[in-house]
Amino acid sequence: MNKATLTRLNILQKSFELVYKNGYQATSIDDIIATMKVTKGAFFYHFKSKDEMGLAMVKEVMRPGMYDTLIIPLVAAEDPLTAIYEMMEGLLSDTLFFDARYGCPAMSMIAEMASVNESFREELGFQVKQWQEAMSSSLENGRKKGIVKQEVHPGQVALFLTSGYAGIRNTGKVFGREVYDVYLKELKIYLEQLRCD
C-alpha cells in the first residue's frame, strides 16, 4: 500500500465518520480536509468531485463493513432464527463506534440521499438487497431443514426484518438506545413464531 492510496483511503474513512455524525450534505469538503492532514489539492487530486468521493466512500468503506457484519454471520448459520436475532442484538449493542443518536450509517444515508443522488440510491439499494437476500436464503435453508415453518415466505420476512431494523435505528435517534431492548424483545417473539413447533 503506497502513500498515495493511503491518503485516499484516509479521506474516505474520515469522510465516513463525519458523514455518519453530521450527514452527507452537511459535511463540507473543508470540514473533511480540516480534520485531517490533507489539503484541498490532495482531495481534488484523488476525487473529481464531492459526490465522486461520496460514492467511493459508500462503495469502499460502507459496503465491506456491511458485508462483514450483515452477510458473513448468516451464510454459515445453523439456525437462521437464532442467527438473525443474535445479529440484530449485536448490531444494536455495538456502542464501540455506532451511536444510537446517529442511527445506522446506511439507513441514514438512504434517508438523506436516495432521492437526491441516483448513484447513491443504486449502490445503497444493492447493499440492502444483499442483506435481504442473505436473510432470505438463510430462512429458506432453515425451512428445508425443518427449523422454519413451511408457510413462511423468506423474502417477505427478510424485507420485514431489514425494514424493522432501519425503523428502530431511526426511532433510537429520538428516544435513545433504550428502545433497542424493547424492540429486541418483540423481535424475539416474532422470530420464534416462525419456528416449527
Next chain:
Amino acid sequence: MNKATLTRLNILQKSFELVYKNGYQATSIDDIIATMKVTKGAFFYHFKSKDEMGLAMVKEVMRPGMYDTLIIPLVAAEDPLTAIYEMMEGLLSDTLFFDARYGCPAMSMIAEMASVNESFREELGFQVKQWQEAMSSSLENGRKKGIVKQEVHPGQVALFLTSGYAGIRNTGKVFGREVYDVYLKELKIYLEQLRCD
C-alpha cells in the same frame, strides 16, 4: 383569519412541501420565498430564524396532520388489529400527496434532524410517542375485550409497529412503492398472530 397570519401559514405550508421533497437543510430560505409571493422581509418578520420557522412547521403543520391520520382512526376502533392494518394500508397507498421516493415526512425529518436540533427531536419525539400510545391503548383495549391475546405487550408491539412503518418508508425510498405491498402482507400475518384464536 387576517392576511398576516395567512402569509405565515402559507410560508409554513410551502416550507413543509419543499422540506418534504428536498430535506430541511437543503431547503434554503431563498428557495422558500422564491416559490411563493413572499419576500425575505416578510419571512423574517414572521420568524426570527430558519430554525424557528422549521419548528413552527413541525408543530403547526406536521403535528395536526399526524393527529388526523394516525391518532383519530385508532381511538374509536372496534377491532384494533384490523384498524392498525387498515391505517398502515392507507398510509402506504395514499399517493395523493406522499411519494414513495420521499418517504414519510416525519421519519425523514427525524433521520435528518434528530441529532442536529434538540427542539426538533423533542417535538418529533412527542408526535411519535403519541402515535405509539394511541396504538398501545388501542391494543390494550382489544386485549380487555378478548380480541387480542393476553400475552401481548401493547407498548412493545406499538414500538415494533411504528418502527416497522418508519423502516418500510425508508426502504421504499430505495426500491419504490412495490415493497409496500410485500410489507403489508407480512404485517397482516404478524398482526393476525396477535389475535385470540
Next chain:
DNA sequence: CATAAAACATACTAATTAGTATCTTATGAA
C-alpha cells in the same frame, strides 16, 4: 381623515460552499 404600528419590500453583508488555476514537492524508472 390622521397616524402609529404592523406587515412587507429591497438591497445589502459576511460566512461558507464546491471547485479551479497554478504552483511546489515527492517518487520511481532510466
Next chain:
DNA sequence: TTCATAAGATACTAATTAGTATGTTTTATG
C-alpha cells in the same frame, strides 16, 4: 543523477447561504 510524472499545497473564484439594515406600504384605531 536526471527528469517526467504523480501527489500534494496554496490562493483564488463564483455561487449560495442565513441574516440585517433600512426602507415603503397596509391596516386598524382614535
